[in-house]
Amino acid sequence: MxxxxxxxxxxxxxxxxxxxxxxxxxxxxxxxxxxxxxxxxxxxxxxxxxxxxxxxxxxxxxxxxxxxxxxxxxxxxxxxxxxxxxxxxxxxxxxxxxxxxxxxxxxxxxxxxxxxxxxGEWQFGVGKEYQNIVQITLGTGIGSSVIMEGKPLRGTHFQAGCLGGHFTLQASGKPCICGNRGCAETLASSWALPGLIRESEECQESPLRKLPQPGYKEVFEAAQQGDALALRIRQQSLEVWSAVAINLIHAYDPELVILSGGIMQSAEEIIPYIQQYVQQHAWTPWGEVKVVKAHFDQxxxxxxxxxxxxx
Amino acid sequence: MxxxxxxxxxxxxxxxxxxxxxxxxxxxxxxxxxxxxxxxxxxxxxxxxxxxxxxxxxxxxxxxxxxxxxxxxxxxxxxxxxxxxxxxxxxxxxxxxxxxxxxxxxxxxxxxxxxxxxxGEWQFGVGKEYQNIVQITLGTGIGSSVIMEGKPLRGTHFQAGCLGGHFTLQASGKPCICGNRGCAETLASSWALPGLIRESEECQESPLRKLPQPGYKEVFEAAQQGDALALRIRQQSLEVWSAVAINLIHAYDPELVILSGGIMQSAEEIIPYIQQYVQQHAWTPWGEVKVVKAHFDQxxxxxxxxxxxxx
Known part of the structure; x- marks a missing residue:
């Protein structure tokens, strides 16, 4: 075919x-x-x-x-x-x-x-052996998708499973583009990043401030150079993405969490952090959820x- | 039968x-x-x-x-x-x-x-006309349950749908009894309430401080008397419960949210607040989610x- x-x-x-x-x-x-x-x-x-x-x-x-x-x-x-x-x-x-x-x-x-x-990941990629999967896409926004008991979860208005970036992580937090407040996306996504840099008060000398369109690639690079602002944003973002993973695990009962999206070019720093956080903090008495990078890039x-x- | x-x-x-x-x-x-x-x-x-x-x-x-x-x-x-x-x-x-x-x-x-x-609520109570329902129980902890497309949602390890009180609402927040941090339950539930009162610094004269086992009934009563501590806790709790409702709507795509549990003795203050918050902040392009009190008390x-x- x-x-x-x-x-x-x-x-x-x-x-x-x-x-x-x-x-x-x-x-x-x-x-x-x-x-x-x-x-x-x-x-x-x-x-x-x-x-x-x-x-x-x-x-x-x-x-x-x-x-x-x-x-x-x-x-x-x-x-x-x-x-x-x-x-x-x-x-x-x-x-x-x-x-x-x-x-x-x-x-x-x-x-x-x-x-x-x-x-695609479920049938041909890293999800092949699983029937209960959550995928999180870290990019411009934060996307999500769910396979539950061998079937895509969609819901009656096709909203179930795909709004993981719009779970509230800060009650009465900043307005999100979706109409809600304090969504995960407002705290750690590519669209939110320039605002996060602009609104922070520390480290006025950070190289991140000089970039016209700062992205997570530059944040991870500057953090490796020890830049204080980049270190703080990297830490906050890792915590937010870990909380997103926990929330999706608590919501959909998966055995595998797949991470994908542009930000995963820093996968070797992101995956171990989230895997460890999930190990320590997810409530899964049946066993342990595995956290992996998507197999396919494009x-x-x-x-x-x-x-x-x-x- | x-x-x-x-x-x-x-x-x-x-x-x-x-x-x-x-x-x-x-x-x-x-x-x-x-x-x-x-x-x-x-x-x-x-x-x-x-x-x-x-x-x-x-x-x-x-x-x-x-x-x-x-x-x-x-x-x-x-x-x-x-x-x-x-x-x-x-x-x-x-x-x-x-x-x-x-x-x-x-x-x-x-x-x-x-x-x-x-x-019970779905078959005999307030959920009779619906096939997509989320129920939130506000009591000692925060419980949840989901009917999706006419079927109870359970998940492969029977964890799906029931952990709405353990979605993170504060990344890297306080430890929860479940092992996670910053769960909704840690911010607004009956078990968390004595700690919330003890740890707050304002209003040392609040009558809530004198109660050996303060409950939400006393919080709502003291708030109506204008007690500053009770007003703050009531406001925070309403915001947290609204965020829980939003998160469960974004997770499970329901048309109806049912609220139940001991705290619902203050339903006439809680339901309108959450209904309005959901109206303003839930992302449901298909229409509006209804928020109601459970029909059955026991x-x-x-x-x-x-x-x-x-x-």
């Missing part, structure tokens, strides 16, 4: 031609965030033609398009219920399945992007899309 | 004779916490004989015993996996079903107490036990 996987990010569209559980070719283009869903999918169509040429296949070989979307998705009726602010906002009103039929003459499986990535959601057609 | 419902609390054993979805007679005795599971069930046997006499029935009429237990329970194999500290600790090793067969010559359905209470778990045999 062959499918086209599309991972629709706010910034980039990632595409992959997947055959028999393997990604044969990939490409990446900038998303058109102020443009419509149809324009973005049309751009994917042009890219998919190049992919087909690359591997000597034809669009007629495609059995389906697996679309990972950054919002709340009704994966049963293939409808999109929410989008990130200012991105693909028209997607809520449209019928993405009709668009896919028009463009590729095949069927669609759309899924929340975090859920799609976990399907292609988990593409493979998850393949699985949606394979089952 | 007739069953004997037993709600095994750390302090009291509540019993009810339930026939055709109605509680015909109840009784309550002090639990024997330093005694064995068998001794406590034997005590229940004597009580059940009195109940039978009261309503002119016979123990032979019983089709089953529905046991609500305050710990992690494998409700499929009728085994108990954890108990409260110093209470019924031998229950982990025993076969409660064999004991029930010996004592009453009928079968057993054992369930975590919060889950059993929610089964007998939800007894009716839940009945439902376990009726299905």
């Amino acid at each position: 062959q499918i086209l996987g599309i991972d629709m990010g706010g910034t980039n569209l990632k595409l992959g031609w997947v055959a028999n559980g393997e990604v044969l070719a990939t490409s990446q283009v900038k998303a058109l965030p102020k443009s419509s869903m149809l324009e973005n999918l049309s751009l994917c169509k042009s890219e998919s033609i190049k992919l087909a040429q690359q591997i000597g296949a034809s669009l007629n070989d495609l059995q389906g398009v697996g679309l990972a979307f950054p919002g709340l998705v009704d994966s049963k009726s293939n409808r999109i219920h929410s989008t990130p602010k200012d991105k693909f906002e028209d997607a809520i009103g449209v019928d993405p399945e009709a668009m896919v039929r028009e463009l590729w003459q095949c069927s669609l499986a759309v899924e929340n992007d975090a859920n799609m990535a976990l399907l 292609s988990a959601a593409l493979l998850g899309g393949y699985y949606r057609f394979e089952r | 007739q069953i004997l419902g037993i709600d095994m609390g750390g302090t009291n054993l509540k019993l009810g004779w339930v026939a055709n979805g109605e509680v015909l007679a109840t009784s309550q005795v002090k639990a024997l916490p330093k005694s064995s599971m068998l001794e406590n069930l034997s005590l229940c046997k004597s009580e059940s004989i009195k109940l039978a006499q009261q309503i002119g029935a016979s123990l032979n009429d019983l089709q089953g015993v529905g046991l609500a237990f305050p710990g992690l329970v494998d409700s499929k194999s009728n085994r108990i996996h954890s108990t409260p500290k110093d209470k019924f600790e031998d229950a982990i090793g025993v076969d409660p079903e064999a004991m029930v067969r010996e004592l009453w010559q009928c079968s057993l359905a054992v369930e975590n107490d919060a889950n059993m209470a929610l089964l 007998s939800a778990a007894l009716l839940g036990g009945y439902y376990r045999f009726e299905r």
